[in-house]
Amino acid sequence: xxxxxxxxxxxxxxxxxxxxxxxxxxxxxxxxxxxxxxxxxxxxxxxxxxxxxxxxxxxxxxxxxxxxxxxxxxxxxxxxxxxxxxxx
Amino acid sequence: xxxxxxxxxxxxxxxxxxxxxxxxxxxxxxxxxxxxxxxxxxxxxxxxxxxxxxxxxxxxxxxxxxxxxxxxxxxxxxxxxxxxxxxxxxxxxxxxxxxxxxxxxxxxxxxxxxxxxxxxxxxxxxxxxxxxxxxxxxxxxxxxxxxxxxxxxxxxxxxxxxxxxxxxxxxxxxxxxxxxxxxxxx
Numbered sequence: 723x724x725x726x727x728x729x730x731x732x733x734x735x736x737x738x739x740x741x742x743x744x745x746x747x748x749x750x751x752x753x754x755x756x757x758x759x760x761x762x763x764x765x766x767x768x769x770x771x772x773x774x775x776x777x778x779x780x781x782x783x784x785x786x787x788x789x790x791x792x793x794x795x796x797x798x799x800x801x802x803x804x805x806x807x808x809x810x
Numbered sequence: 811x812x813x814x815x816x817x818x819x820x821x822x823x824x825x826x827x828x829x830x831x832x833x834x835x836x837x838x839x840x841x842x843x844x845x846x847x848x849x850x851x852x853x854x855x856x857x858x859x860x861x862x863x864x865x866x867x868x869x870x871x872x873x874x875x876x877x878x879x880x881x882x883x884x885x886x887x888x889x890x891x892x893x894x895x896x897x898x899x900x901x902x903x904x905x906x907x908x909x910x911x912x913x914x915x916x917x918x919x920x921x922x923x924x925x926x927x928x929x930x931x932x933x934x935x936x937x938x939x940x941x942x943x944x945x946x947x948x949x950x951x952x953x954x955x956x957x958x959x960x961x962x963x964x965x966x967x968x969x970x971x972x973x974x975x976x977x978x979x980x981x982x983x984x985x986x987x988x989x990x991x992x993x994x995x996x
Contacts, residue, residue, distance in 0.1 A: 726978065727974065727978070730974050730977055730978050730981070731974060734974075734977070761985075762981070765981045765982075765984050765985045765988075766977070766981050768981075768984045769977060769980040769981040769984055770948075771919065772926075772929065772930055772933055772941075772980060772984065773941065773944045773945060773948060773949075773980065774919070774948075774949075775919075775922055775926070775927075775930050776930060776933070776934070776941045776944075776945055777945045777948070777949045778865050778920075779930070780945060781861075781864075781865050781868070782861045782862070782865060785835075785861040785864055785865075786857075786861070788831065788832065788835060789835075789857055789861075792832070792835060792836065798836070801836050801839075801840075804840050805839070805840065805843055805853065808840065808843045808844055808847050809843070809847060809852065809853050809856075
């Protein structure tokens with residue numbers, strides 16, 4: 723298995739609490755000695771952040787679809803009227 | 811990538827297991843709309859702030875340690891008030907908050923910089939399928955076996971391999987784009 727691949731898995735386990743105490747210590751020691759590994763971890767954390775932002779963006783798109791369904795469904799006229807009254 | 815990621819059911823979070831999102835939407839949106847109207851906003855403002863509040867609410871409900879101190883509707887209104895203060899740069903004293911609402915905080919990373927948003931756009935254009943896979947894996951809370959079936963993979967191993975390939979792809983892209991989007995790297 724490639725080093726990069728192994729590191730990707732190890733970094734994920736390290737960040738998400740999936741390493742046992744000994745493996746965690748070994749990994750931390752490797753990080754102290756390896757600027758490359760530290761850099762990989764740094765960018766992997768950024769990758770998770772971007773996935774989270776993407777998830778939020780998609781959720782908002784899905785909520786927009788739900789909103790459009792609620793304001794156009796004849797069965798939801800009570801909801802539609804209540805919103806109309808608020809913004810009259 | 812070996813399989814499409816379309817047709818993932820929406821709102822697969824802990825919160826939606828407890829109360830269907832449509833039900834919560836109908837119950838909570840009018841309260842937020844009334845607040846936004848009172849603050850001088852329109853229906854689009856109300857929708858925008860409410861959708862952000864729903865995202866934050868769902869994230870909170872997915873945290874194992876989270877205990878809801880309000881009704882879901884009250885909590886959503888509280889988040890919406892904080893979002894309004896933040897988005898419209900209004901002083902807290904101009905927006906009435908109950909003592910429980912004052913304890914609500916917004917996620918620190920909820921307002922990404924312009925450059926971070928640009929980086930996300932770049933990633934979406936360069937590898938949306940990977941983002942969809944990673945999103946499904948980390949956020950849509952489906953059991954692995956079900957995810958294998960939903961996403962059309964042969965087995966859990968092939969899904970796991972693809973997940974790490976995607977993670978590496980995003981990581982490499984972030985690294986390669988880091989000069990252009992340097993403020994993301996603070």
